[in-house]
Amino acid sequence: MATKRRGGFGARRKRNMEVKAVVDLGADSSDDDLPEEVTFEKAKADAVRSMRNALETVKRDKELLKEKRRKRQELFQQQKKRKLLSEDMLEEIESAYTKKGKPLDSEEQEKEESEEDEDSEEEVVNARLKESYKAVRLKDQIDANTRQESASDFIRSRLYGPGTNRTTTNQMLSLKNKTGNNKTAAVQFVNKNWGSENKGKAEKLKKRWVHSQTVVAN
């Protein structure tokens, strides 16, 4: 500590020694060579630079953190806004509220207001339901189906999943064919799924052409 506070000379000496040590250890030079001369200014500049870098990184980190916090705050605000009613909805409610207002006793007015509130709330709730909810069949949603599916997935993955070393029936039959007495063609010689789109298009074109020919003939 004392050496550090004293600053320049002691630090410089230490740093020089360190530099020298580094040079001694790093370089493949022999012990006879003189250590390299490092000036005071250069060393000072180095030190200052390193301190500045450190300060800058700290500042940058702080800023980044701030940015992140700000962004998160914004996101929360947006979500909150989305959850709350939109501006239009509020206007609608207000207009409905003021429209239904007639000259009545205060009590009745209060009751009506509360009813209107409920109505409007219901209206609002119904409108909201239409947007974010939908009706589904209970039969499709029952837990049992998902459990049964997960059980069948388990057995399928154990028998046919990755790592089970399965091959196709065509391969197995080809193997039998190869070792059998009568060697014939493979059972599934042609991959029928290949080019199905092109084949479909060709069929349609052929039909169209035939139709056009018959129309021309007629």
Add this chain to the structure above:
Amino acid sequence: MGEFKVHRVRFFDYMPSGIRCMAFNSKADRLALARLNGSVEIFNFSNNYFQEKVIPGSDSRSIEAICWVGCDRLFTAGLNGEVVEYDLERLCPKYTLDAFGGPIWTAACNSAETHFAFGCEDGSVKLFEILPDKIQFERNLDRQKGRILSLSWHKSGTLIAAGSLDVIRVFDVKSGHSVQRILVDRGPAGTRNKDCVVWNVAFLSDYTIVSGDSAGKVQLWDANKGTLIKTHLVSKWDVLSLSVSENEDSIVAGTSEGTVIQFQLLSPTIGDAETQWIRTRTFKHHTHDVRAVTETKTAVVSGGLDTQLVICPLMDKVEVKSSESVLRKVIFPHRSLVSCAKKPSLLLFQFPDQLELWRLGGTDTVGKPGESLPVTRKPEKLLQLKRKGDDHICCSTISECGHWIAYSTVSSIRLYQLQCDNNNISITKVSKLPKVLRSAHQLQFSADSSKLFVASEQATIHVISLSRSECKHVHTFKPKSGSSAPVHLLAASADGQWLTSANRHCEINVYNLKKLTHHCMVPVYNSLPSAMAIHPETSNLLMAHADQQVFEFSIVDKQYTDWSRKLQKEGLHRCRSKWHTPITHITFNPSASSQVMLHDTHMFCIIDQRLPLVDLQAQFYSQLTPKDMSETDRPSKNNAFKMCKKYQIVLGSLTLILTLYFTALFPWPLLHVNLLEDDWLVVVERPLIDIHSQLPAPVRQKKFGT
């Protein structure tokens, strides 16, 4: 004899479903089999391995375990979390019970048959009490973390072994706590990443647990100490099924590569008292995963994803050389799935979820015997009728004129009227059916298409009169003996006077349709009838039974005919003993009244009743093209029994002019053979290679040199 022109039909894409689990009932000698589409089949092993009952499946039902209780109660449990008990008389589920544990993976009954244990997805083992008419939830054993995939009771009923992922637990039934936890090692180096699934456990009476797991090991554990006794590394893939014989001296295991391995309790040195479990036999009858295996007294029965049921006899247990000592493969159902409307040449194919109606093609050319003729009119698919609801179709039929189609599921019967102009097909559903019709085991139209005969689930036969405007219920026939066995065969005579029905108790009843009374009952023969038909002219009833015997009964005289008695005395040719599949269809040649044609899955034969029966030792002569040969050259022996083994014209004067829709000349299994007018024969074939090419993926086996 006769020359026929043949339609070879190969557009029936029949695809059976893979076998998931099976259970053998040794008291009743019956095997119950559950398939992946939810259907349950029962085979009667003492009756020539005949497929006695078929309970159709359902889309919402899935079966993972099947269990017999007593002689006549059958339970299944599946991934939809439900336990189903079946009514074996009405061939439908009696009731379903939700176990509330999620998908059920396994079910086991204790040896005293008082309790059921179910292993569920949530890790709990649920105990149900078996009452005479239902089962009732009793309690849960301690819930564990992983899903319970296999269960086995100890013979005493006090301990249950449960297999889960990487671990086998032994539960004490009384307290419900897990008393032993056995960790299963994950196997050789390649499989260490995946957890080891214990697919099967079996608890032997000397407190040894046998387990088969996904690393391909069959291991023997000591349940008291929780230690490993022996490991047998059986395959590189999973051991999917395990079964212990009744006297616990043999264990059979089925693997994913299609092998079935037997272990026997033997002493390694002769004369030594100490016995060990030693791997003895390996069978490879399957090409795909073997998911169900069981053992009877004399055979090993296995079934798997290649949809075949294989019954392999163990030669050291078989004592008599009888039909028991033959390897059997049951691939096709023992009933006909094809109906034929002869006049308009229509074929109706029955699938579990739809019906398809096809019109046969035709040819205008004439050819020489043995030639294949080019097709001028292609066969066309007229109609595809999908069923409504989840239940699978159990029976269907089309009328002779082709204007009516009917099918039935376990919950409903539907009748359709078909109008078929040259190119336009229109189908209308008959909406108001009589209320008495709920479900049917068999449907049959009368020969003039004016009546529909429905064999209902209550073992009665309803007669419904059909007309364009409405259908009325005319009469109900009840069996004379009052038995409630399901009726599986119906035959109506061509003149509309007689109706015969055959039920699962081997009873054949004949009813008079004009007087609407019961006429007589054919003497009961021990074997189940597999096909039945009434001769159009002589009104003789021809019956074929599951043990390949053929009888003829005269309905008018109420006794067996002379021809039938002669046939029984002399017996049929020894070639008949090679037939393993039952005869599924009998029909008559419209142009020659004495010719009877019957077929099973691998061959069809024509019997001419006028000609003398063949001697047992006689040789058959091959008679080629008798029309070209002169009178003097024809051999003198004219046999009554001509057999045509799949277009290898081995014997008989059957000359075939073939009309080929697909090019192939190998013998394929037959699904249906019928005689149309003008000497046309329609043969519906289903090549096994077509079924094999649509099976799921098998394991990859590296063979040297490929």
